[in-house]
Structure formats: C-alpha cells, structure tokens
Amino acid sequence: MAAHGLISHSxxxxxxxxxxxxxxxxxxxxxxxxSGLSVRRFYQKWREDLVWRxxxxxxxxxxxxxLAHVVENNAPTLADxxxxxxxxxxxxxxxxxxxxxxxxxxxxxxxxxxxxTIGPACxxxxxxxxxxxxxxxxxxxxxxxxxxxxxxxxxxxxxxLNSIERYCVAIMMDTEGSEIHMGDLGGKSSAxxxxxxxxxxxxxxxxxxxxxxxxxxxxxxxxxDLKVGDEVVVDGGLVRFDVIEIIGPDVRCRCTxxxxxxxxxxxxxxxDGQLLQERSAVLPTLSSKDWLxxxxxxxxxxxxxxxxxxxxxxxxxxxxxxxxxxCTDRSIGVFAKIEAIDSLxxxxxxxxxxxxxxxxxGDLGAQIPLELVPSVQQNIIDLCRSLNKPVMVASQLLExxxxxxxxxxxxxxDVAEAVRQRADVLMLSGESAMGLFPDKSVEVLRNxxxxxxxxxxxxxxxxxxxxxELSTALPERISEQxxxxxxxxxxxLRADAIFVYTREGxxxxxxxxxxxxxxxxxxTEAPDVRLRLxxxxxxxxxxxxxSEDVGxxxxxxxxVLKARGLMKAGDLVIAVSENIVPCDQAAMLQSIQVRRVP
Ligand SMILES: Nc1ncnc2c1ncn2[C@@H]1O[C@H](COP(=O)(O)OP(=O)(O)OP(=O)(O)O)[C@@H](O)[C@H]1O
Ligand SMILES: CC(=O)C(=O)O
Ligand SMILES: [K+]
Ligand SMILES: [Mg+2]
Numbered sequence: 295m296a297a298h299g300l301i302s303h304s305x306x307x308x309x310x311x312x313x314x315x316x317x318x319x320x321x322x323x324x325x326x327x328x329s330g331l332s333v334r335r336f337y338q339k340w341r342e343d344l345v346w347r348x349x350x351x352x353x354x355x356x357x358x359x360x361l362a363h364v365v366e367n368n369a370p371t372l373a374d375x376x377x378x379x380x381x382x383x384x385x386x387x388x389x390x391x392x393x394x395x396x397x398x399x400x401x402x403x404x405x406x407x408x409x410x411t412i413g414p415a416c417x418x419x420x421x422x423x424x425x426x427x428x429x430x431x432x433x434x435x436x437x438x439x440x441x442x443x444x445x446x447x448x449x450x451x452x453x454x455l456n457s458i459e460r461y462c463v464a465i466m467m468d469t470e471g472s473e474i475h476m477g478d479l480g481g482k483s484s485a486x487x488x489x490x491x492x493x494x495x496x497x498x499x500x501x502x503x504x505x506x507x508x509x510x511x512x513x514x515x516x517x518x519d520l521k522v523g524d525e526v527v528v529d530g531g532l533v534r535f536d537v538i539e540i541i542g543p544d545v546r547c548r549c550t551x552x553x554x555x556x557x558x559x560x561x562x563x564x565x566d567g568q569l570l571q572e573r574s575a576v577l578p579t580l581s582s583k584d585w586l587x588x589x590x591x592x593x594x595x596x597x598x599x600x601x602x603x604x605x606x607x608x609x610x611x612x613x614x615x616x617x618x619x620x621c622t623d624r625s626i627g628v629f630a631k632i633e634a635i636d637s638l639x640x641x642x643x644x645x646x647x648x649x650x651x652x653x654x655x656g657d658l659g660a661q662i663p664l665e666l667v668p669s670v671q672q673n674i675i676d677l678c679r680s681l682n683k684p685v686m687v688a689s690q691l692l693e694x695x696x697x698x699x700x701x702x703x704x705x706x707x708d709v710a711e712a713v714r715q716r717a718d719v720l721m722l723s724g725e726s727a728m729g730l731f732p733d734k735s736v737e738v739l740r741n742x743x744x745x746x747x748x749x750x751x752x753x754x755x756x757x758x759x760x761x762x763e764l765s766t767a768l769p770e771r772i773s774e775q776x777x778x779x780x781x782x783x784x785x786x787l788r789a790d791a792i793f794v795y796t797r798e799g800x801x802x803x804x805x806x807x808x809x810x811x812x813x814x815x816x817x818t819e820a821p822d823v824r825l826r827l828x829x830x831x832x833x834x835x836x837x838x839x840x841s842e843d844v845g846x847x848x849x850x851x852x853x854v855l856k857a858r859g860l861m862k863a864g865d866l867v868i869a870v871s872e873n874i875v876p877c878d879q880a881a882m883l884q885s886i887q888v889r890r891v892p
Pocket of ligand 3: 470
C-alpha cells in the first residue's frame with residue numbers, strides 16, 4: 295500500500311482482505327468492512343482507536359504505527375466511497391444482534407433486555423466487552439460506590455466499545471439518594487459481627503480507619519431518631535442489632551443476628567416491628583451530592599438516570615425539567631426506583647411522570663415484609679405496561695452466583711417468573727459488579743430468557759392482561775390503534791418481524807407494549823434514541839438515515855438486511871410507519887403494510 299499521497303480504497307482494502315492485519319487485530323478487533331463500515335468510517339474509527347489506545351499507553355506495534363501514519367496522511371484526502379458499500383453503511387445494527395440473526399431463526403432472538411451493574415469485577419475494557427458480547431443492553435453505574443473518575447473511565451470504555459466494536463450498550467446512572475448507609479469500613483472488604491457482641495454506630499468522622507467494632511453512619515440525624523430497644527437492620531436483615539444505649543452521637547448496640555458487614559451496606563431502623571422513619575422520611579430524594587452526580591451524568595452523556603428512593607412524583611418532574619434545561623440537543627430517560635415504602639401509595643402518579651420504573655427489590659425488601667415483594671413486583675410490571683413505560687426488575691436475581699458458577703434452582707425460577715411477567719429488563723447487581731462470575735451470570739439470564747420466552751409463545755400464553763386504552767386525543771389514539779392492530783396481525787399471520795420507522799421511539803414503544811410474538815426492528819435516525827430503545831422489550835434498535843418516503847425506506851431496509859444475511863427472501867414483515875416526513879402529513883397519518891422480503 296502507498297504510504298504517501300492518495301491511496302485507492304481497493305488497494306487499501308485488498309491489503310487487508312476485508313479484515314485488519316492479524317497483529318493489529320489485537321489492538322482493534324476485526325473490522326469487517328463488508329459488514330457495514332464504509333471505507334471512510336473505517337479509517338476514522340481506526341484512527342479514533344489508535345488515539346484512544348495511545349492515550350492509555352497501550353503498546354502499538356510497527357504495523358499499527360505505520361497504519362496510523364497512513365491513516366493520518368491519507369484519510370482526510372479520501373473521497374466518499376461510492377457503490378454498494380455506501381448503501382450498507384446506512385444501517386447500523388449492533389454486533390451481537392447481527393451475529394444472532396445470522397446464526398439463528400429471526401423469531402428466536404431474545405426479547406427481555408439485560409442490564410449489568412458495573413463494579414470492580416467487570417470494569418476493564420476486556421471485561422466490559424465480554425459482557426457486551428454476552429448481550430448486556432444497559433450498563434448501570436451506581437453512584438453509591440466509586441469515584442466520578444472511576445465511573446468516567448467506565449463510560450469511556452463503553453462508548454469506545456460502541457463506536458469501535460459496533461456494540462450498542464446504553465448507560466444508566468443510578469443516584470445514591472437518601473439511603474442511610476454505613477461508611478466504607480476504613481478500606482476493609484468486610485467485617486464480621488458475632489452474636490452478643492457490642493458495636494458502636496456513630497456519625498463521628500475519623501481520620502484513618504475507625505476504631506474496632508465502630509461503624510460510621512452517613513445520616514447525621516440517626517442518633518436523635520433512635521431510642522433504646524430499637525432495632526438496627528443491616529442490608530435488609532443480613533445482620534441485626536438492638537440499641538442498648540445512646541451517648542451523644544454514639545449508639546451502642548448488641549448484635550442479635552450475626553453476619554458479615556459489607557462496606558456502605560444500607561441501614562434501616564425498626565421500633566416494635568415497624569419501620570422507623572422519623573426524620574429520615576424528610577431527607578431529600580436528591581441530595582446535593584446527587585445533583586453534582588447528575589451534572590456529571592449529563593456532561594458524560596449518560597442515556598438514563600435512575601432515581602433512588604423516590605417518594606413522590608415531584609422529584610421526577612423536577613429532575614426532568616432540570617435535564618431539559620441543561621441538555622437541549624438530546625434527552626435522558628428518567629427512571630423511578632420503587633424501593634421506598636412511601637412510594638407504594640403513589641406508584642401510579644410517579645410512573646406516569648417518569649420514563650420508566652425499576653422494581654428495586656433489595657431496599658424494597660428492607661422496607662416492607664419480604665412476602666409482599668413478589669406481588670408489588672407483579673403490580674408494578676402490570677402498571678408500567680398499561681402506562682406504556684419500560685420496567686426493570688432488580689436485585690438478587692442470581693445472588694448465589696456472586697460466589698458460585700451456577701445459580702440455585704430457586705433463582706432460575708425467579709428469573710423465569712420475571713420473564714413470564716414480561717418485564718422489559720432484568721438487572722444484575724453484585725453478580726456482575728463484584729462477583730466471581732459476571733459473564734456466566736449474563737449467560738444464565740440470557741438462556742433462561744430465551745427458553746421461557748419460547749415457552750410463552752408456544753403456550754400462546756394468555757397470562758398477559760388486556761391493554762387498557764392509553765390516550766384520549768385523536769392523533770395519539772391513532773398511533774396506539776395502529777400499533778395494537780399491527781401486533782395482532784403479526785401474531786395472527788405468524789410474521790417474521792415487525793418494522794417500525796420512528797423518530798423519538800414512541801411508536802416503537804407502543805408496539806413493544808403489545809409483547810408480540812415476533813421481534814420488532816425499530817429504525818431511527820438519532821443515535822441517542824437508538825440507545826434509549828435498548829430498554830424496551832423485544833425491540834432491535836437500528837440507526838439509519840431516513841429517505842423521503844416510506845416506500846423507499848422499506849426497499850432500502852430490505853435490500854440491506856438481505857445483503858447482510860440478517861433476513862431472507864420470503865420473510866413476512868409487518869411494517870408500521872410513524873409520520874416521519876412532515877410533508878406526508880396531509881396525505882397520510884400512519885400506515886401498516888404487509889410485505890414479503892423480495
Ligand atoms: N463502582 C463500584 N465500586 C465498588 N463496588 C461496587 C461498585 N458498584 C457496585 N459495587 C459492589 O456491588 C454491590 C452490589 O451493587 P449494587 O449496585 O446493587 O449496590 P447496593 O449497595 O446494593 O446499592 P443499591 O441499593 O443502590 O443497589 C455493592 O454492594 C458493592 O459492594
Ligand atoms: C437496585 C436497588 O437499588 C435495590 O434493589 O435496592
Ligand atoms: K443507588
Ligand atoms: Mg436500593
């Protein structure tokens with residue numbers, strides 16, 4: 295290949311035989327130019343990759359360096375590639391879906407989405423890539439733990455995976471919220487409390503590690519709130535203490551249920567068997583630290599913010615208008631975590647104003663009796679589906695896999711139940727963040743989802759409740775009816791896929807809400823909308839540039855998907871179109887078309 299001046303695309307490509315050279319492949323995964331990257335994009339990504347790796351001190355070998363040289367000297371002078379490649383370039387399908395569609399029947403793709411909490415066990419570039427390859431749709435960063443620098447690094451890694459390796463992983467930031475929790479145990483990974491031992495809980499600050507059997511508490515008012523005889527419960531019941539004396543800021547306790555104390559474990563307080571709220575009930579849902587974290591999330595371009603300990607709709611409304619004022623070029627989905635006891639009498643009004651909800655079973659189980667958690671889960675999932683909001687089920691899905699390579703039978707049954715309930719997203723916490731088997735945990739979620747989804751389709755499961763009508767205004771009612779009808783047609787005709795062309799994702803969500811038997815390809819122009827569609831059940835988000843009319847979008851989509859081996863001639867498609875081109879307005883509001891791939 296020429297090292298200077300203008301090189302032809304064909305000589306550049308033939309020197310790679312469509313792939314990157316073997317040793318450079320180690321630095322940048324195979325770039326298959328035949329599967330959707332134009333030559334120019336290929337150069338551009340290659341250069342981004344090199345710059346990124348150089349900035350982290352990753353070794354570059356001679357060939358990569360000379361490549362960098364070629365790229366630096368030639369890329370800007372290259373003209374736009376023309377020919378079939380330019381067409382392929384127009385459709386951005388993620389790597390995992392692409393492989394899945396090439397290998398498996400289109401109707402067998404996974405519909406339930408997966409979210410992994412990122413922690414020390416999975417934060418390196420390679421570990422994150424393994425999770426993405428395993429099918430992680432959303433990465434969750436929990437601002438309770440780690441520094442902003444640490445989280446920033448995770449976000450950069452994921453963005454890099456998306457842009458260079460063609461994954462499509464969205465990022466959700468979870469706020470710390472008004473949770474009352476212990477300090478970080480002075481750097482120790484855990485501490486054991488034995489039966490009958492005396493421990494001090496205190497709001498004192500220590501320089502260096504706290505004295506032995508002393509636990510720091512983050513909530514200033516806690517000593518005033520407590521009385522002798524109250525119970526201090528760690529992590530929803532893993533360890534319990536009775537309060538035996540209160541001396542100023544120190545609360546002396548005796549351990550009644552021994553166990554392991556983990557750094558920053560959550561604390562709750564009980565009096566005569568009832569959850570004690572006192573002043574903790576008026577703690578703000580978003581603290582000043584949370585607002586700084588939110589600014590950080592906006593600056594780093596996260597796709598979702600999950601708000602911990604939501605108690606009323608106001609905080610969600612406030613956050614949404616704050617985001618709208620700060621972030622004019624794109625939007626961020628705001629999710630309400632249902633975990634505070636106060637949220638349970640106003641879940642409807644909270645979820646109505648939020649962009650989605652999370653059943654945060656960990657803290658929820660410390661606030662209400664455990665035996666009530668399953669019915670709250672079912673109710674919230676049903677409520678979210680009727681209100682057309684995505685819903686996540688979180689905490690302890692595969693808890694034993696923090697330590698063991700296989701789950702318990704009970705855990706598999708729990709995951710299966712959430713899949714049967716048609717939750718949009720299953721979330722891993724400690725299993726991925728600090729467990730020994732993050733990849734295997736993702737694999738279990740994936741396998742259980744695929745199996746149960748298949749069984750539900752075979753059973754023609756009638757377990758889904760009928761959908762109430764969502765909207766009252768005519769334009770919205772039309773969209774809703776079009777989507778309901780399209781989903782029903784797809785089921786009755788045993789269609790292979792539903793296609794939807796959508797700007798903001800609204801029609802896509804209305805289709806997903808029906809939980810149809812076939813997958814839904816959601817085509818959209820905006821990269822941020824594509825990432826947000828990751829939250830929705832059964833959607834395969836694809837980015838493309840729309841052309842003038844519905845017909846040519848369809849033709850182009852068919853030919854590209856067929857050329858890439860993702861669909862085949864004869865596949866039956868129900869295509870739904872939003873009013874994506876304003877000039878169509880007068881002629882047609884919306885359409886459903888039934889097509890075979892030519
Ligand atoms: N960024 C991180 N750095 C270090 N440890 C982490 C990080 N994120 C999560 N972890 C570990 O993984 C565990 C489970 O994560 P998870 O996000 O569910 O936290 P949590 O403390 O249970 O709080 P929450 O109620 O907000 O979920 C945590 O208790 C913590 O030990
Ligand atoms: C996820 C979370 O915050 C919980 O389960 O408590
Ligand atoms: K949190
Ligand atoms: Mg929680």
